[in-house]
Amino acid sequence: MTKKIIGVDLGGTSVKIAILDVLGNIEYQWSIPTDISDNGKNIVSDIIRSIQEYLLENSLSLGDIKGIGMGSPGKIDFEKGTVTGAYNLGWSKEQNIREQFEEAFGRPFYIDNDANVAALGERWKGTGDNAPDVIFVTLGTGVGGGIIAQGQLLHGVNGSAGEIGHMVVDEDGFSCTCGNIGCLETVASATGIVNIAKSFASQFDETSELRRLILEHQVTAKDVFD
Structure with a gap:
């Protein structure tokens, strides 16, 4: 059997997991909810x-796995395999992700910022088509970005080269999970x-289903679009 690669996309709402061949073709994928309760202590487990x-269900052994890669929000020390400041996961303190995965699987483990990993993936298998220069923007629970220049992923100071979601665009805007006010991610x-x-609902006096959900603190982005 040819070796498999496991890819993990850790998001604030869900975790997407995929089994790939060494050429990057997805053989199977699934997702699980991201449990951010108790400061995200159950996420990795x-x-x-x-x-x-x-x-176990597919009769695969650890020897069938070439390695595991993860994209995570937050500040990543990709050399140590740690995550800090992933506030949307409840991770304000440093989390040693590599240690936990290598202890569980005994296989090489790699981690980087989710937007950086997405940029690498788009360059490898997507519209980037192995171009030397690629800029990738992620939109989801938050906003991120990855920059590849002359074939090299740029990490910048503290690994924040592509963190466009935390550029301040409105000094009087909404509070951000990072602690700042008015970050791009907040709008x-x-x-x-x-x-x-929520801002518009506070000024709307008539009855609406969306306003009811907002008042009950149950609204999601999908509810707004629906």
């Missing part, structure tokens, strides 16, 4: 358990859509 269950993401909807 949930991912590990889900992968272990898949391997241009799924979170931003909810922020704007």
